[in-house]
């Protein structure tokens with residue numbers, strides 16, 4: 001389940017304290033952390049005051065990550081459009097850095113605590129160079145591929161905070177052509193030539209420095225040359241999903257799962273890997289709701305569907321076509337089993 | 345819990361409209377409340393200090409470095425090790441996770457692995473200190489000669505023939521192994537007679553498993569003065585590399601004075617016809633390599649209908665065991681067993697109908 005903390009902002013009023021931006025809080029018991037509340041409360045188990053963790057959307061520049069604005073706009077340094085990321089807000093004491101708080105307060109020396117926002121790991125999955133960004137299987141590295149008008153394929157490497165890292169220790173091939181590090185290590189480069197047509201597919205095999213991990217495969221599908229271009233995306237109307245509710249009846253839930261199956265198929269056809277998680281995880285949540293209603297009937301196909309949905313999420317983020325298709329094969333099998341089980 | 349899940353789900357879709365950023369945030373499941381109980385139930389028999397698996401999952405600090413592997417092993421169905429396909433056949437000692445358990449583990453692993461803070465768990469017991477699961481067995485058989493896993497051995501299979509010293513025939517209802525080298529002992533196969541390769545396979549035992557018994561109190565006959573050939577499989581982890589280790593793990597056998605004996609039948613062809621009505625109790629696959637595709641066992645009834653009894657899509661020989669049906673399966677006379685691999689043993693017991701018809 002992703003981004004759910006963030007989503008409270010859509011339905012709940014911002015917390016009382018004024019942080020000068022649209023922030024939203026989640027209250028947790030310091031002891032019983034599964035007790036959560038969307039407003040200040042006492043823990044239902046131990047009656048302790050719950051503590052708040054504050055998150056906020058932050059508009060930042062793809063090239064200048066310290067830019068942290070509360071609204072859309074252009075980067076004051078380079079003029080690029082800002083993109084939305086998530087940051088955690090914290091109050092701190094300038095003279096006692098170990099004292100942190102999610103709520104405003106006074107420092108030991110009597111001065112008011114100051115507010116700052118700090119980046120979160122995986123708080124930013126925006127491409128920095130107009131290309132396509134994927135997360136590596138190790139859950140730490142991120143990489144971005146771009147294709148320019150001269151037919152140069154570039155690969156940029158990032159850490160878990162999407163901060164650029166030295167690309168030179170990485171060894172990679174694109175469509176079986178080796179990539180060479182740029183002199184400053186900013187990216188790896190291969191002249192692949194202009195594609196004869198779009199969408200154009202590039203398969204990257206990447207080895208990580210240290211070689212403790214297996215090579216990873218990433219499938220980049222460009223709908224036009226990047227730097228100026230666009231990422232393969234689902235058709236516009238496709239992402240504007242009907243409001244997601246779990247239907248009341250078993251038949252309604254089943255129909256909704258079939259609808260998600262169709263969406264997954266279409267997204268795979270378009271190569272819109274990063275969007276796969278939306279219908280996949282919805283299908284999974286629908287499936288779990290159906291298990292509650294018909295445990296004896298759908299319990300077995302549900303196991304496969306839940307696995308397949310998470311695999312689509314995992315491999316969708318990594319952009320590996322072979323794995324995505326294998327995961328979808330599993331998903332399709334579970335759909336078939338589900339149909340057979342419910343027909344009985 | 346439920347209301348929350350729905351609320352979250354409604355919200356999730358709104359993101360898609362806003363933009364398709366896919367950031368990670370903290371899971372609503374935490375280790376103490378949701379995850380550890382699953383580890384205890386499904387993984388703790390092996391993933392415990394001193395256990396056969398490379399790490400314990402029963403302490404937060406030990407489990408967390410493994411989250412990426414946990415996520416992938418659970419999603420690929422390689423852990424917990426259980427080869428039969430879900431939904432085909434219903435077996436005892438099944439090691440498999442429900443859809444909700446899979447979801448909790450993966451959501452937690454992806455969602456920043458919160459620890460939670462419900463009361464501290466009891467300290468995990470050391471596997472090797474555990475006693476017998478059903479009190480003292482009737483026979484406790486220990487190899488006379490210890491098994492040596494040498495400095496250069498990484499994996500080792502050792503056969504020991506244990507004599508029962510019983511002067512009359514006995515009926516065994518359950519088997520269990522009490523490991524000494526619990527960190528290395530991966531599997532034990534107990535056969536009747538003096539050879540670990542042929543002979544009736546009475547039971548297989550895997551770590552974390554208590555006793556192994558057939559359904560319905562059925563018993564396997566052990567003739568007077570017969571021996572048991574026990575095959576012990578070991579694998580070293582990196583911690584034990586280069587060490588010389590010795591083992592004398594004990595095999596426990598529980599007996600019953602009264603039971604109708606099970607007949608064990610060796611099958612060497614791709615089909616086996618039943619000429620009387622029987623109850624099918626267990627299936628033991630013959631030797632299988634890991635490049636042999638899938639294993640499939642079907643039963644064709646005289647009315648022409650076919651039932652799948654067992655399907656193993658991905659054969660991993662190290663985890664093959666004797667598959668014991670949760671309930672005895674009635675096989676009408678005239679049925680036929682169809683096997684993808686013509687090598688197996690089955691345990692059957694004539695039904696009242698079958699035995700009277702046969703006389």
Ligand SMILES: [Zn+2]
Pocket residue numbers: 061062063064075076077078079080
């Ligand atoms: Zn800028």
Ligand SMILES: [Zn+2]
Pocket residue numbers: 121122123124125135142160
């Ligand atoms: Zn990330």
